[in-house]
Amino acid sequence: MATRRSEMMEETRGKLIQAARKAFAEKGYASASMDDLTAAVGLTRGALYHNFGDKRGLLQAVVDRIDGEMAARAQAIGNAAGDEWAGLLAEGRAYIEMALEPEVQRIVLLDGPAVLGDPSQWPSQNSCLQATIAKVERLLAEGRLKPVDPEAAARLLNGAALNAALWIAASKEPEKVLAKALEAFRCLASGLLAKPG
Amino acid sequence: MATRRSEMMEETRGKLIQAARKAFAEKGYASASMDDLTAAVGLTRGALYHNFGDKRGLLQAVVDRIDGEMAARAQAIGNAAGDEWAGLLAEGRAYIEMALEPEVQRIVLLDGPAVLGDPSQWPSQNSCLQATIAKVERLLAEGRLKPVDPEAAARLLNGAALNAALWIAASKEPEKVLAKALEAFRCLASGLLAKPG
DNA sequence: TATCTCGCATACGTGACGTATGTCAATGCT
DNA sequence: AGCATTGACATACGTCACGTATGCGAGATA
Numbered sequence: 001m002a003t004r005r006s007e008m009m010e011e012t013r014g015k016l017i018q019a020a021r022k023a024f025a026e027k028g029y030a031s032a033s034m035d036d037l038t039a040a041v042g043l044t045r046g047a048l049y050h051n052f053g054d055k056r057g058l059l060q061a062v063v064d065r066i067d068g069e070m071a072a073r074a075q076a077i078g079n080a081a082g083d084e085w086a087g088l089l090a091e092g093r094a095y096i097e098m099a100l101e102p103e104v105q106r107i108v109l110l111d112g113p114a115v116l117g118d119p120s121q122w123p124s125q126n127s128c129l130q131a132t133i134a135k136v137e138r139l140l141a142e143g144r145l146k147p148v149d150p151e152a153a154a155r156l157l158n159g160a161a162l163n164a165a166l167w168i169a170a171s172k173e174p175e176k177v178l179a180k181a182l183e184a185f186r187c188l189a190s191g192l193l194a195k196p197g
Numbered sequence: 198m199a200t201r202r203s204e205m206m207e208e209t210r211g212k213l214i215q216a217a218r219k220a221f222a223e224k225g226y227a228s229a230s231m232d233d234l235t236a237a238v239g240l241t242r243g244a245l246y247h248n249f250g251d252k253r254g255l256l257q258a259v260v261d262r263i264d265g266e267m268a269a270r271a272q273a274i275g276n277a278a279g280d281e282w283a284g285l286l287a288e289g290r291a292y293i294e295m296a297l298e299p300e301v302q303r304i305v306l307l308d309g310p311a312v313l314g315d316p317s318q319w320p321s322q323n324s325c326l327q328a329t330i331a332k333v334e335r336l337l338a339e340g341r342l343k344p345v346d347p348e349a350a351a352r353l354l355n356g357a358a359l360n361a362a363l364w365i366a367a368s369k370e371p372e373k374v375l376a377k378a379l380e381a382f383r384c385l386a387s388g389l390l391a392k393p394g
Numbered sequence: 395t396a397t398c399t400c401g402c403a404t405a406c407g408t409g410a411c412g413t414a415t416g417t418c419a420a421t422g423c424t
Numbered sequence: 425a426g427c428a429t430t431g432a433c434a435t436a437c438g439t440c441a442c443g444t445a446t447g448c449g450a451g452a453t454a
Contacts, residue, residue, distance in 0.1 A: 008401075009401075033441065034443095044403055044404075046404075050401065054442085114310075118366070120364065149377040152377040152380065155378075156357040156378070157357070160360075162360070167349075169315070180349040181352075187343055187345050188353055191387040191389070192388070232409095232411095242412085243435075248433095
C-alpha cells in the first residue's frame with residue numbers, strides 16, 4: 001500500500017544518486033563502472049538510463065545535490081555571523097573547509113568542470129557563488145568596500161579559496177597550511193575594504 | 198642523411214605531442230581517439246605506447262610542454278616591468294590572458310587536474326606558480342608587503358586569476374568582463390601591500 | 395477481466411584502450 | 425664484408441564499458 005509508482009521512482013533515483021556519489025568520489029568519474037554502481041543498490045543500467053539519460057546526467061544530478069548542500073551550509077554560516085564583513089570571511093573559510101572533503105574535491109571541483117563544463121553555467125547556478133555575491137552587494141551598500149564589481153570580487157574570492165583548498169588537501173600538514181592560507185585570504189580580502197582594517 | 202635514430206625518435210615524439218595537443222584541445226581528453234590522433238600524423242598507436250607508455254603519459258607530455266611555454270611567457274612579461282609590484286600585477290594579467298586560450302583551458306585547467314591529479318604535484322612544478330612565488334619573495338625582501346607566507350599568497354593570487362579567466366572565457370562580453378576582473382584583481386592584490394597603494 | 399502504461403531488466407552492437415607479437419632498418423662485432 | 429642484435433614501430437587481439445533496442449511484469453483504467 002501507499003507505495004505509489006512515483007514514490008518508487010523517487011526512491012530509485014535517490015539510491016542511484018547515493019551510489020554514484022560514493023563511486024564517483026572513490027574511483028573518479030571516468031573509472032566508475034555503471035554496472036558496478038547500479039548493482040551495488042540492486043539495480044541495473046536499465047534503471048539508470050531510464051532515470052538520467054546517460055552517465056553525464058547522473059553526474060549532473062550528483063553535483064546538483066552536493067552543490068545544494070554546500071550552499072545551505074555556507075548560507076547558514078554566513079547568517080550566523082552578525083557582522084557582514086565577518087560573515088564574508090567566515091564564508092570564505094567555510095568554502096575552503098568544504099572543499100577539503102575528498103568527495104567535494106573529486107566530484108564538484110575536478111570531474112564536474114571537466115565533464116559538465118563551466119560551473120557558473122550549471123543549473124545549480126553555483127549556489128556558493130550566489131551567496132558570496134549577495135554578501136558583497138550588501139557590504140557595498142553599506143559603503144564598506146571600494147567600488148568594485150560584486151560578481152568579479154565574489155568570483156576571485158571563491159577562486160582564491162578554491163585554490164587554497166586544493167593546496168591544503170595535497171599538503172602533508174593540513175593544519176599548518178590551513179593557517180597560512182586563511183591568513184593570506186584575510187590579507188587579500190582586506191584589499192577590498194574602503195578603509196584598511 | 199644524418200637522420201640518426203634518436204633524432205627520428207624526437208621527431209616522432211614531437212609529431213605525436215603536436216597532434217595530441219590539437220586533439221585534446223578540440224575533443225577533450227576522454228573523447229580523443231588514439232587511433233585518429235596517431236593516424237593524423239601518419240603513425241599508429243604502436244608509436245604512442247612505445248614513446249609515452251599510455252594515454253595519460255601523452256597528456257602529461259602535452260601539459261608539460263604547454264606549462265613550459267606559459268612559464269616562459271610569464272617570466273618574460275614579469276621581467277619586462279621594471280618595478281616588482283607592477284611586475285606581479287602584469288604577471289597576473291598575463292596569467293589571466295593565457296588562461297583565455299581554449300587550448301590552455303581545456304588541457305591544462307580542466308582535463309589536466311582531473312586526469313593527472315593536483316597540478317602542484319606535476320613534474321613541470323606548475324612553473325607559473327614558481328615564478329609568482331619568486332616575485333612575492335622579492336617584494337617581501339623589499340618590505341613592500343605585509344608579512345605573509347609567499348607560497349600562500351602566490352597560490353591564492355593564481356587561484357583568483359584562474360577563476361577570472363574561466364569566468365571571462367564563459368562570458369559573452371569578454372572585454373567588459375576582463376576589465377571588471379582586472380580591476381577586482383588589483384583590489385585584492387593591494388590587500389597584500391604593507392601601505393595601501 | 396482485458397488492456398494499457400511504465401518502470402526496469404536483459405541482450406546486443408560499437409568503439410576504444412592496452413598488450414603481445416611480428417617486422418624491418420640501423421648498429422656493432424669479427 | 426657478413427652476421428647477430430637492438431630498438432622503433434606496425435598489426436592483431438582480448439577486454440571492457442557505454443548506450444540502445446527489446447521484453448517482461450505489476451499496477452492503473454475502463
